[in-house]
Amino acid sequence: MKSVQIGILGFGTVGSGVVKLIQENRALLEQRLGGQVVIRRIADTDIQRRRNVDVDQTILTTDAMAVLEDPKIDIIVELIGGYDVALRFCREALARNKHLVTANKALLSTHGLELYRTAAARRVSIGFEASVCGGIPLIRAMKEGLVADRVRSIVGIVNGTCNYILTTMTDSRRPFAEVLAEAQAHGYAEANPSLDVDGIDSAHKLQILATLAFGAYVPLDRIHVEGIRQIDASDIEYARELGYRIKLLAIAKQLNGELEARVHPALIPEDDLLASVGGVHNAVYVVGDAVGSLMFYGRGAGQMPTASAVVSDIVEIARGLLHDPSARGVPPPQISEAEAEVKEMATVRSCYYLRIMAIDKPGVLSRVTGILGSNNISIVSVIQKGRHEQSAVPIVILTHEAVEGDMQRSLRAIDQLDVVSEKTVCLRVEGVTD
Amino acid sequence: MKSVQIGILGFGTVGSGVVKLIQENRALLEQRLGGQVVIRRIADTDIQRRRNVDVDQTILTTDAMAVLEDPKIDIIVELIGGYDVALRFCREALARNKHLVTANKALLSTHGLELYRTAAARRVSIGFEASVCGGIPLIRAMKEGLVADRVRSIVGIVNGTCNYILTTMTDSRRPFAEVLAEAQAHGYAEANPSLDVDGIDSAHKLQILATLAFGAYVPLDRIHVEGIRQIDASDIEYARELGYRIKLLAIAKQLNGELEARVHPALIPEDDLLASVGGVHNAVYVVGDAVGSLMFYGRGAGQMPTASAVVSDIVEIARGLLHDPSARGVPPPQISEAEAEVKEMATVRSCYYLRIMAIDKPGVLSRVTGILGSNNISIVSVIQKGRHEQSAVPIVILTHEAVEGDMQRSLRAIDQLDVVSEKTVCLRVEGVTD
Incomplete structure (x- = not known):
């Protein structure tokens, strides 16, 4: 033989x-x-x-x-x-x-x-x-199954450790640090968890997928990366009340010739398939212009x-x-001479979830919403959770689509208000992928 | 060029x-x-x-x-x-x-x-x-992505028309005939819907997938096929109360050298990913011995x-x-000389959902459960819905795993009872696939 x-x-x-x-x-x-x-x-x-x-x-x-x-x-x-x-x-x-x-x-x-x-x-x-x-045969699907398609977007859960932590936080309503320690004890997270929980591993995978999907090299340092450390059990709870789950997503989209590439936690609608992807599993949507939305799911590690x-x-x-000795087997990906032009994160558009910790006194809400309004950000809903006179309570805000730069400017102004007691948590809200 | x-x-x-x-x-x-x-x-x-x-x-x-x-x-x-x-x-x-x-x-x-x-x-x-x-690049995944794996099972929603009908029945609580007529008006179902709603199209796809996955030809007439016509809005409702959704599944499993191949509606746990696959979408689990559970999702037509x-x-x-003119491109599937040995449906094991329409009078439940017990079928739960003295009310039963032949024998006996007013609805319950 x-x-x-x-x-x-x-x-x-x-x-x-x-x-x-x-x-x-x-x-x-x-x-x-x-x-x-x-x-x-x-x-x-x-x-x-x-x-x-x-x-x-x-x-x-x-x-x-x-x-x-x-x-x-x-x-x-x-x-x-x-x-x-x-x-x-x-x-x-x-x-x-x-x-x-x-x-x-x-x-x-x-x-x-x-x-x-x-x-x-x-x-x-x-x-x-x-x-x-x-x-998950994702590389193969991208190179062969979708060979006739122009890829529009890739949106996925590509880090099992983060998904385990977020799923466990959601199911057991426990804080990040406690769940991370448990994940480390079970061997689902490394002693030094940074590569996973800071989103770096997800960015590595996104770099490979996006380069393949769009046929142009996406420099790793052009991918915007945020991890999951800042997510509080209360954010998961408020997201749930609003009909969302929080997942760490790797996202690459091509729209009007412009490419977005980013890794960050996001609120996704609870009826999206990705919301049901639990534990250490991975799942990735790939949208092609002819094939529409495909999703691939399995054990990512x-x-x-x-x-x-x-x-x-x-x-x-x-x-x-x-x-056939002359056959090439697995040909290397075809990559254009020029690097991919990745959009500045400040110009990316998104909807947002904000949790602002502010002293509960009259006029606070008007100052916060005033800052957002003056930065072209309009609001979908505001919920003030609980009442504790003169102590900080969370104000949870969902916004319409806004520009990242405007949001960052607003956050700096909001966090400088004397009534705001801690750094505001800002998470993006991603729409239903299909 | x-x-x-x-x-x-x-x-x-x-x-x-x-x-x-x-x-x-x-x-x-x-x-x-x-x-x-x-x-x-x-x-x-x-x-x-x-x-x-x-x-x-x-x-x-x-x-x-x-x-x-x-x-x-x-x-x-x-x-x-x-x-x-x-x-x-x-x-x-x-x-x-x-x-x-x-x-x-x-x-x-x-x-x-x-x-x-x-x-x-x-x-x-x-x-x-x-x-x-x-x-959905499922054939390619099976031939190339899973080339190192022995496939254990394929379980999927492979007919978009049936999934549209069942999803709409579930969401709008309307009867089969009405939803089918609507699907026909929208072009989601053919004027003659038999190929889809009687499970035949699903069996065609299962034949192709199973032959590829197990490397032996699975004769189409050895696939057990049931459609979705008999499903009543009340079955969907009772399934929901019990924590299940009803989907038409195509199933092929290899266990201890024996192959099962069947298409039929089934109750699946509401937290299984397949339960969230709505509308005309398709989704297929493939379980390999090394890779574990993969799921592929997208538009099936x-x-x-x-x-x-x-x-x-x-x-x-x-x-x-x-x-490379000598390269073979897409080689035909490798299929053994001998046809696949498909298990007789009567020997397949499954859990069951039964809806028995019986006159509401003392002793009925004991006669029904007596028949099941004497056929080696043990019961997980029994719910009698409503009370209408001397008229038929539904008795909803979930069973433990039992042998299909025993179940069919029981059903014949139950439907012959003078207190049973119509043909009993019997659906299989499939476990979580992952």
Whole structure:
């Protein structure tokens, strides 16, 4: 039987998942591929630690270069993560005309352009289905399923940790810090949770998706990013009373030739499908001009879902190699020479939810609404929660669509009022996506 | 610029959508494909009628064979629908080693095996993304995204007409006949609605999906099919009170080497994502052994969503033809020699909802529950709705998991009781899919 030889760099959680999946579904893969996927070498800095898979010890090495330089290896699978070392090895792989499969979203969102272009120039494949939303075949849908469509927008929940925290806060009415600590105890959040809860991981994924969808490189630093730390249990409660749920969204939209790219928490209508996406799940809407709204849902992380995506890329490349050596397998994304023009956040239009903590005395509301009005922001509803004479009570405001710059100017003025006791919470409200 | 020549058979709604999409997104398609898709001929019995697209009149013909025999045409796109004529033309196309794209689910669900095998033998592509759930890239996800996974189950809402009717019945609390008439007036249902409301169209799609997912041909007549005509507004109301929604589901599951394939209305928990899928939308869960539960959602029909899927297949085949003439484009599904062994419906296990219309007098409940108990069916809850001495009132029962054959035997006995005034409504209850 014909075979394709792969070398794996990084024998951690995902690496062992990939080995396990190739072993367990060997017969199925052979039947579907019409050939074998042979794991020829695995490199890791630690080759002593026991994993939940059995491998022939002689294929393990601490020398990644030995794997990269092995002329028998057709496909390098980079599962190290992070930036410097992974980047070096990806460059080495492409320089040797080896096909590359990677799950490394941090790397692709910062050095993707270089890697895509190198792969294109060398006519080798680069598979990265696993880099965004684990096992959900979103990259493939974008490249193939939607090939006839002009993508209008991408709106999704792409970080499982944040969605777990927000879902748990919503269901149990408990504060952020307490739920985060619990998530850390359960292994759903890292000891240093910043990458997740500050929205950075979501921005990485959005960078990859938007670049693919719009065919122009979206620089990571042009994506506006806010996390979920400032969200109070009371915001979730008021949002619920108003008929909304709060989710961390990654949003990229193209409208009249202008591109918006942003990650921030948002209120979404409770009857939108995204509102029902709970726990660690991910879900992404993609709107195409012909196909309309599609939504993709599943586990966005985890050992086996991620391994499933990695192996799907390996098989796609292997199909080309086995049945037709000149086939390109997974061609790199087509990206225009010019970078995408991303709109300044200050010019983006949105509806807003505000929670202003103000001393409960006559005239306060008029001063607050006066500031909004003078900045061209009109109001949908105002609810003052509770009454505590001379102490701060929340004023919850929903606005019509307004310009971000006007809102930021209003917030600075509102927070300087002597009657306002703490920084105002400002969240965007996103409409129903379909 | 290199080009691929296509011939379209059938210039109806989908046909004009395909032409429109190729025209409108021409620049985008050329950029993504690195070549042109040229519509060389279009055949239809009526070439006088005006469509919502402009085409060079000289490419229109009433002679389909002239298109099939044109040696310059690489890809035949069959959009006629139905059985006999479409089958003949698909055979003619494959016999001439032309690649085939079809949106014809009725044809594939009955003659797919022959067409897949012929295409495989002749090493030509057969693309049928548009045959199931319009623009949702479900076929592609199954063939490529889930290539590393053993599929455990498929559970979905695959008929937009039924979902529109059930959603409207649920929201407006109106009866089936009234909502169906309205759907017909709006063009959401055919004058002869049987294909949709009797579950036949859903069975066609399930046949295609299950054959692909499990790699063995599932004969259409082995799929158990029930439609939605018997569902009363009161059933929807009682289901709601119990925390469920009623949806028409297409279900295929592989468990311990045994395959279940069935289409029927079912109660699903209101917090399941499928319960929130409203209107004409489709949504399908696919559970893989590694990837876990995925869900795909979108418009399952309509001119442009279907055209989007058709063109995605054309582009995929064209990529192979333009860049590498030996590439196979969209390989036919791999299907084992032996047909799938589909479980007898009588042996399938399920939980049930029953609505028994019985005269309200002492001892009735004991006779009904006695019949269920003697058939090994145990009860979760019984609610007797209303009291009308000596007239029929509904008794609503939810059961634990039971065997279908036992349930059918019980129903025959219950409906023969002198106190039971009409045929008992029996619906299955499906668990949360994730």
